[in-house]
Amino acid sequence: MKTLSKQAIQQDIEELQKKLEEINPNPYKYISRKDFTSLLMKETRSVNNVQDLGIAIMTILANLNDGHTYLNPSYEVFGTNSFMFKFRFLNDGYYLIKSSETLSDYLGSKLVGINNHTINDIETSFSTLIAKENETSLRYYLPSKLMEPVILESLNIKKDKSIKLQLEKDERQLSIDIEPEDCKNKMVSIFEKIPNIVNTLTVQDAYWFEEMANLNAFYFQFNECFGKEDLTINEVVEALERSNLSNLIIDLRNNTGGDSNVLNPLKRFLKKYKKKYKVIVLTGADTYSSAIINLLELSNLPNTISVGEVPHGNPTHYGEVESFILPNSQLKIFTSSKIFKFKGYKLGETFKPTYIVLTRIQDLIHGKDTQMEYLSKIVCLGESVSIASCS
Structure with a gap:
């Protein structure tokens, strides 16, 4: 894991703010410049490596409420191992729609919790990392974030190498231990079954x-x-x-x-x-x-x-994405460069x-x-x- 000096981190967060102000049409729509600067300092105060800086930047960018402004999900931050499952929010909860062969028998199961953390608790924890463009954002983006051991660990949901998935299928309660795998491993889709x-x-x-x-x-x-x-x-x-x-x-x-x-x-x-x-x-x-x-x-x-x-x-939304790289961590950031407005729809509607x-x-x-x-x-x-x- 690449370590960073305090000076290097300071240079990176200054570059982050500078580039956002240059490229993004309105980075301070949902947070004031003063509060954003304070958040930059607060979230990076105890950071000393690329991985922790990446997680801090995810938290910071989520406050812009722009789904097109985000940290590139690189190996430097998340590593090469992931939990090979993909849930999707349907009408009444999160259901397993993709997994490695290990979990393929459980496709179609409903997620009840992880390591005895309820779904409501998990949504609350992850809400700090997900840009909320509208009412569906949290439930849409949460499943991809659940796959990352580094994120689960940063939120104190995961403490050991494995996690315990609490699932429900055919009115049966199931508890499955699962470890991270190589993120390049093939997943099986529920549609194949x-x-x-x-x-x-x-x-x-x-x-x-x-x-x-x-x-x-x-x-x-x-x-x-x-x-x-x-x-x-x-x-x-x-x-x-x-x-x-x-x-x-x-x-x-x-x-x-x-x-x-x-x-x-x-x-x-x-x-x-x-x-x-x-x-x-x-x-x-x-x-x-x-x-x-x-x-x-x-x-x-x-x-x-x-x-x-x-x-x-959303109809009225930020878009036309551009990217830049932070000088010391080499983390890649994407951000919107334009706002698309549609009559009858305010931003966030x-x-x-x-x-x-x-x-x-x-x-x-x-x-x-x-x-x-x-x-x-x-x-x-x-x-x-x-x-x-x-x-």
Whole structure:
């Protein structure tokens, strides 16, 4: 572990503050400059190595409430070993959706606690390390932080090499001892264990489509705001036009951003033929950054509704990330360089889908898509909203 002198640490935190003020459009939106400077001094007072400085910087940056401003998760801070499990917050708690082979039999289990710390206690402890852009931020980012032994140790949740996971599965309480593994080890996804999983739950490519005759719908899963050479958005539009289907389902649930302009051909087409299609946009907790821009532009079209989870990104948000490196620790910091404003949304305000539908674990483990099941009722039974009926 690389040690640092007091002078080196002082130079780094001064550089951190200087660069944030140069690049970030408003670093002191949620904390005053005076309080930020005091926090820098307080959190680094007892620091003498790169690892502890990294944790201190995470705590400091969390106060900016900007998900695009963060410490690069390097080996110098977190090491090469992690707890190889990934939980995800669903409708009523955190569920194991990815793990190493060691824990694969427990996929779908609900997290009750770690080392006898309850979930509420864990959320409270981690809240100091996570930028709270909106109401979903803590529950969205917590699972990735739980994987880091260094963070668990810094919060006094972990004291030994192993930890004890308290889980609940099929109404049974389980206690599992687990040790960190090489972070490069492959993890098994719950989706790999589910027989007969529906297509809409699989992320097959940057984007793809299929016709759903039973819903009189053209389904378009748009996972990345990046173009493809083998299938352009113009070609997707042509396929939509040829289909003669009345409902268009645009699935943004897995889209974390990129270039919001990639979808322009489809948006232009829908504006031109705004009375021809009923548009249903699916949203998820992962929907973020440029995908939020697409979501808002689509939602402003007539005959459009949205179904799904509240995204962890906001309409009015910081973005267009730049980076810099601190001179002594060589820690890399990312920060926003621009603010994107959308009419009707203040900074910190979330986009709320027309129908908030949270994923149910029982649907997931049986290969069912909660949002698509709900959408089918809307389309086929005409519940809640008028959409072109099924054939």
